[in-house]
Amino acid sequence: MNAKKNSDPTPMDHASVQWLATSLDSQHPADTADELENLSLAEQLEYIQEMDVEDASESITEMERHDRNALMSQLSPDFAAAILEAMSPDDAADILEDLDVSIRARIFKKLEREDAEEISDLLQFDPDSAGGVMNTEILALDHSMNAQQAINLIRDRVEETEIPYYAYIVDEFRHLRGVLSLRDLLLSPGRTLLKELLHEQNLIYVSFDVDKEEVARLISRYNFLALPVVDHEQRLLGMVTVDDVIDIIQEEASEDMQSMVGAGRDETVDSPWTYSLRMRLPWLVLNVLNSAVSAYVVHLFEGTIAQMAILAALMPIVANQAGNTGQQALAVMIRQLAMERFNRKKSWVAVLREAKIGTANGLIVGALVFLGLFTWTHNLGLAVVMAVALGLDMLLGAVAGASIPLILKELGRDPAQASSIFLTTLTDSIGFFTFLGLAAVFLF
Amino acid sequence: MNAKKNSDPTPMDHASVQWLATSLDSQHPADTADELENLSLAEQLEYIQEMDVEDASESITEMERHDRNALMSQLSPDFAAAILEAMSPDDAADILEDLDVSIRARIFKKLEREDAEEISDLLQFDPDSAGGVMNTEILALDHSMNAQQAINLIRDRVEETEIPYYAYIVDEFRHLRGVLSLRDLLLSPGRTLLKELLHEQNLIYVSFDVDKEEVARLISRYNFLALPVVDHEQRLLGMVTVDDVIDIIQEEASEDMQSMVGAGRDETVDSPWTYSLRMRLPWLVLNVLNSAVSAYVVHLFEGTIAQMAILAALMPIVANQAGNTGQQALAVMIRQLAMERFNRKKSWVAVLREAKIGTANGLIVGALVFLGLFTWTHNLGLAVVMAVALGLDMLLGAVAGASIPLILKELGRDPAQASSIFLTTLTDSIGFFTFLGLAAVFLF
Numbered sequence: 001m002n003a004k005k006n007s008d009p010t011p012m013d014h015a016s017v018q019w020l021a022t023s024l025d026s027q028h029p030a031d032t033a034d035e036l037e038n039l040s041l042a043e044q045l046e047y048i049q050e051m052d053v054e055d056a057s058e059s060i061t062e063m064e065r066h067d068r069n070a071l072m073s074q075l076s077p078d079f080a081a082a083i084l085e086a087m088s089p090d091d092a093a094d095i096l097e098d099l100d101v102s103i104r105a106r107i108f109k110k111l112e113r114e115d116a117e118e119i120s121d122l123l124q125f126d127p128d129s130a131g132g133v134m135n136t137e138i139l140a141l142d143h144s145m146n147a148q149q150a151i152n153l154i155r156d157r158v159e160e161t162e163i164p165y166y167a168y169i170v171d172e173f174r175h176l177r178g179v180l181s182l183r184d185l186l187l188s189p190g191r192t193l194l195k196e197l198l199h200e201q202n203l204i205y206v207s208f209d210v211d212k213e214e215v216a217r218l219i220s221r222y223n224f225l226a227l228p229v230v231d232h233e234q235r236l237l238g239m240v241t242v243d244d245v246i247d248i249i250q251e252e253a254s255e256d257m258q259s260m261v262g263a264g265r266d267e268t269v270d271s272p273w274t275y276s277l278r279m280r281l282p283w284l285v286l287n288v289l290n291s292a293v294s295a296y297v298v299h300l301f302e303g304t305i306a307q308m309a310i311l312a313a314l315m316p317i318v319a320n321q322a323g324n325t326g327q328q329a330l331a332v333m334i335r336q337l338a339m340e341r342f343n344r345k346k347s348w349v350a351v352l353r354e355a356k357i358g359t360a361n362g363l364i365v366g367a368l369v370f371l372g373l374f375t376w377t378h379n380l381g382l383a384v385v386m387a388v389a390l391g392l393d394m395l396l397g398a399v400a401g402a403s404i405p406l407i408l409k410e411l412g413r414d415p416a417q418a419s420s421i422f423l424t425t426l427t428d429s430i431g432f433f434t435f436l437g438l439a440a441v442f443l444f
Numbered sequence: 445m446n447a448k449k450n451s452d453p454t455p456m457d458h459a460s461v462q463w464l465a466t467s468l469d470s471q472h473p474a475d476t477a478d479e480l481e482n483l484s485l486a487e488q489l490e491y492i493q494e495m496d497v498e499d500a501s502e503s504i505t506e507m508e509r510h511d512r513n514a515l516m517s518q519l520s521p522d523f524a525a526a527i528l529e530a531m532s533p534d535d536a537a538d539i540l541e542d543l544d545v546s547i548r549a550r551i552f553k554k555l556e557r558e559d560a561e562e563i564s565d566l567l568q569f570d571p572d573s574a575g576g577v578m579n580t581e582i583l584a585l586d587h588s589m590n591a592q593q594a595i596n597l598i599r600d601r602v603e604e605t606e607i608p609y610y611a612y613i614v615d616e617f618r619h620l621r622g623v624l625s626l627r628d629l630l631l632s633p634g635r636t637l638l639k640e641l642l643h644e645q646n647l648i649y650v651s652f653d654v655d656k657e658e659v660a661r662l663i664s665r666y667n668f669l670a671l672p673v674v675d676h677e678q679r680l681l682g683m684v685t686v687d688d689v690i691d692i693i694q695e696e697a698s699e700d701m702q703s704m705v706g707a708g709r710d711e712t713v714d715s716p717w718t719y720s721l722r723m724r725l726p727w728l729v730l731n732v733l734n735s736a737v738s739a740y741v742v743h744l745f746e747g748t749i750a751q752m753a754i755l756a757a758l759m760p761i762v763a764n765q766a767g768n769t770g771q772q773a774l775a776v777m778i779r780q781l782a783m784e785r786f787n788r789k790k791s792w793v794a795v796l797r798e799a800k801i802g803t804a805n806g807l808i809v810g811a812l813v814f815l816g817l818f819t820w821t822h823n824l825g826l827a828v829v830m831a832v833a834l835g836l837d838m839l840l841g842a843v844a845g846a847s848i849p850l851i852l853k854e855l856g857r858d859p860a861q862a863s864s865i866f867l868t869t870l871t872d873s874i875g876f877f878t879f880l881g882l883a884a885v886f887l888f
Contacts, residue, residue: 028646030665158630182626186602202472220694221474223687225669242686243667246693250664253697254779260701263772269780269794276801280772284809287768291761292816298760302753309746312756316742316763316872317735324731324865328707328724335698336713350713357720365728372736421768428760 029055033062036071037270044071049079057086060095064270069098081110089115090135090238093122130215131208133248134229134238139164141194143177148190154182165225165241169194174235176228178203205230208237215240216248217341256334256416262287283418290425294319297429301436304444310377311439314386317369318435322393322427325361329354329401330419337405337415347409351402358398359391366391381443389435397427473499477506480515481714488515493523501530504539508714513542525554533559534579534682537566574659575652577692578673578682583608585638587621592634598626609669609685613638618679620672622647649674652681659684660692661785700778700860706731727862734869738763741873745880748888754821755883758830761813762879766837766871769805773798773845774863781849781859791853795846802842810835825887833879841871 036044036059048056048071060068060083072080072095084092084107096104096119108116118136125131139157141150150167167185169178178198188197205228206215219227219242226239255265262283267276298305298315305312333350370387374380404422405415480488480503492500492515504512504527516524516539528536528551540548540563552560562580569575583601585594594611611629613622622642632641649672650659663671663686670683699709706727711720742749742759749756777794814831818824848866849859 028648028666155630158627183602186599204472220687220690222472223474225686242669242690243664246664246686246690249690249693249697250783253693253701253782257697257701257704257775257779258772261768261771261775263775267776268783269776269790269797273797273800273804276776276797277804280769280801281805281808283772284765284768284805285812287765288761288809288813288816291764294764295757295761298757299754302757305756306750306753309750309753309756310743312749312753312759313739313742313746315756316760316876317732317739319760320735320738320868320872321728321731324705324728324868325724327705327864328702328727331701331705331707332711332713332720335701338697339694339712346713353713353717353720356717357724360717360721361725361728364725365732368729369732420771424764424768428764432760 029058030062032059033064037064037067041070041074045074048075053082053086057083061087061091064268065098065266066271066275068095072099073103077106077110080107084119085112085115088135088137089118089122090133093119094127097123097127125208128212129208130206130210130212130229130240131237133212133215133244134208134240135244136238138236138239139167140170140174140236141167143169143171143193143195143198145194146190147185147188147192147194147197150185150194154185166239168228168236168239169198170236176203176205176230176234176236179228207232212240212248213252213338214341216245216252217339219245220249252338255414256338259414259418260330260334260416260420262418262421283421286418287421290421291428293425294428294432297432298436301440304436304440308439308443310382311436314373315432315435318386318390318393319428319431321365321390322397322431323424324397325358325394326397326401326423326427327420329358329398330405330423333402333405334416334419337409342409347406351399351406354398354402355395358395361398362391362394365394382439385438385442386435389431389438392434393427393431396430397423400426473502474506476503477508481508481511485514485518489518492519497526497530501527505531505535508712509542509710510715510719512539516543517547521550521554524551528563529556529559532579532581533562533566534577537563538571541567541571569652572656573652574650574654574656574673574684575681577656577659577688578652578684579688580682582680582683583611584614584618584680585611587613587615587637587639587642589638590634591629591632591636591638591641594629594638598629612672612680612683613642614680620647620649620674620678620680623672650684651676656684656692657696657782658785660689660696661783663689664693696782699858700782703858703862704774704778704860704864706862706865727865730862731865734865735872737869738872738876741876742880745876745884748880748884752883752887754826755880758817759876759879762830762834762837763872763875765809765834766841766875767868768841769802769838770841770845770867770871771864773802773842774849774867777846777849778860778863781853786853791850795843795850798842798846799839802839805842806835806838809838826883829882829886830879833875833882836878837871837875840874841867844870
């Protein structure tokens with residue numbers, strides 16, 4: 001199967017990204033997952049049952065969601081349970097979460113009791129919260145241990161696990177007291193108690209119910225490799241690691257860009273096309289209803305248009321331009337909300353900033369359109385009406401584009417959701433109304 | 445200054461994200477950078493000169509680009525040089541890259557020779573390549589060393605630097621031979637030579653001229669903490685670390701979303717508004733020219749519209765709906781290109797997928813609009829023309845939305861750049877033409 005991967009390389013990338021000694025045995029699970037996805041479900045089943053459970057488990061973890069669910073649903077409950085047991089409990093919980101309730105129940109019965117308990121504890125957490133993405137396999141050290149004991153304990157654990165990013169220091173009730181890096185431990189005299197090393201620490205942690213995107217912002221802001229997660233009594237539950245954060249950030253960017261225009265949040269080019277259809281159709285229908293509003297506005301002015309049909313040719317320019325101005329503001333604002341913690345005051349200052357940009361752009365583009373239209377038609381009144389309507393609608397577009405995500409956010413909604421559709425409804429209908437209204441009043 | 449940060453918390457977040465013992469001394473540089481950004485330039489200068497050079501250097505690294513450039517340009521060349529010397533060379537190079545040539549030259553003269561050389565070497569690399577984002581402070585171990593020697597060397601270096609993520613193993617010519625984790629070293633018998641540990645390794649590395657977004661994709665795909673960067677003779681140059689990758693992914697998401705609608709790639713709500721104006725205006729002017737094309741199409745049918753003004757009310761629905769359908773395809777395709785390595789065949793299969801979705805959405809929405817319009821107007825011909833034009837334009841929108849990023853990519857351009865503007869030009873003008881053309885032929 002490995003040959004397959006290399007048989008269709010993009011020539012440009014092939015020369016610069018090199019792969020050494022990729023024997024099948026040492027192949028990365030992400031690559032195996034890719035190959036699995038290119039097979040039919042029947043072939044996947046055959047292939048996965050020939051792999052050892054550890055490898056199968058790692059590859060399935062890396063598979064794309066839709067493919068993974070289809071495959072897991074077809075495995076025998078025994079084999080599925082064995083595969084889940086070989087995963088870290090948080091990955092197993094993520095996979096089970098996606099499966100049909102009946103299939104999930106059947107697999108659950110086959111899990112060993114301890115694993116089943118751990119996984120079902122994790123399933124209690126909201127999948128979009130810190131608890132839902134945290135890793136529970138962490139190193140917690142008692143604060144009454146000394147530095148040498150801690151190092152010995154880490155060395156003993158190396159056999160079974162990775163070197164921990166950080167050691168989390170807890171008291172006898174598992175309350176989180178501090179975080180130490182391997183470097184801190186190695187630099188301390190062996191007899192120093194861990195609790196003495198924690199002095200004046202700037203400890204950053206999150207509670208399990210914090211939104212996963214807030215966790216991603218903190219890790220990204222402070223360049224951490226992991227962030228500890230605690231319960232409401234500040235007892236250590238787990239940690240979110242930087243590789244999960246990368247996935248969260250990637251997902252969030254896709255979600256924002258796609259939900260802005262009413263595509264599915266988690267759609268990819270690999271999703272079944274019927275899934276995409278189901279996700280998008282409701283928003284397209286909403287969009288028809290919205291455009292019916294602006295069509296109604298135009299309908300009110302049919303008499304005016306019948307007398308002066310050039311208005312029909314010019315009105316899309318107004319709407320289009322205001323829509324584009326608004327989308328620029330929208331994009332910058334949605335990214336702002338994605339990357340920084342929400343700050344109400346700063347956000348409304350940003351709306352003012354967009355109003356300034358919209359005014360300046362409206363004046364400049366309005367002036368250009370005035371010149372162009374007057375040169376073409378020699379109709380001064382028409383050129384003035386067009387320029388004024390355009391400028392006003394562009395200002396409206398800028399303010400609306402910047403405000404819509406904030407209003408959605410204040411309402412507790414996803415700031416991106418269908419924001420582009422709402423924006424266009426506004427800029428279209430108000431643009432048509434301003435332009436045709438001014439024309440009706442001043443040109444006849 | 446710390447009190448300031450806490451005086452304006454978002455109540456919701458305040459309760460759940462906790463900060464312990466945030467004395468000013470132990471404050472994270474990212475927080476200090478935020479506070480600096482809220483001060484006037486004069487206050488920033490005063491404040492930064494009171495900080496010790498190490499802290500000032502870390503905080504400036506974390507500042508937003510526009511603020512940072514303004515501040516660095518105002519510092520005395522001596523002080524600026526001292527601050528750059530305290531940074532890692534790659535951060536220093538990034539900052540110098542942004543400054544005016546004359547200011548850069550003045551600061552360069554004050555740098556110590558060794559630092560100046562290292563930084564100017566880094567400035568040779570394209571800032572969007574692996575070389576431009578790599579960290580050169582890495583641990584390279586000679587492959588003829590044994591495991592115990594390697595561990596001793598790491599322990600000795602702990603005083604001056606962080607624990608390395610990975611140890612890169614090189615031969616006597618600094619050719620990269622392999623990568624070992626601390627865990628690999630600790631688990632090996634002390635006498636084993638490093639070269640023996642490299643057996644059958646699946647080594648992944650990039651050449652310095654690989655695009656930084658490709659580096660981000662590799663690190664994200666394989667869950668690495670760092671990826672080694674080599675020259676064309678495979679000699680080790682540095683590594684790109686996961687925290688830089690998070691920044692690259694965040695930037696890319698902003699760039700895609702913003703450049704899609706013709707806003708500046710690196711705009712944020714903190715950019716000077718005149719900067720945003722300058723970035724956006726050219727695209728808005730292009731957009732006017734584009735909408736002039738669709739206005740011209742409508743102009744051709746002014747006679748038809750004058751006879752039947754309801755066409756002017758309905759035509760925006762066609763354009764709007766096709767535009768929205770296209771933007772859904774556009775968003776999914778741009779995210780695909782951002783997240784996975786470009787695969788030509790897979791991408792064109794994705795266009796077919798969008799054509800299917802567009803056809804189905806076109807049929808369903810077309811049928812709904814037919815029913816609605818016929819119920820309202822009892823004009824069968826008009827309802828049929830509208831439904832057919834709408835369905836066809838939605839299919840066109842879907843195919844265009846999916847193809848535009850691919851065509852831009854094949855032309856060697858940014859797949860997102862102004863793609864939404866190009867799309868709207870197509871869906872507007874072809875939508876108007878189809879609808880008004882069918883109406884002119886069949887309704888009179």
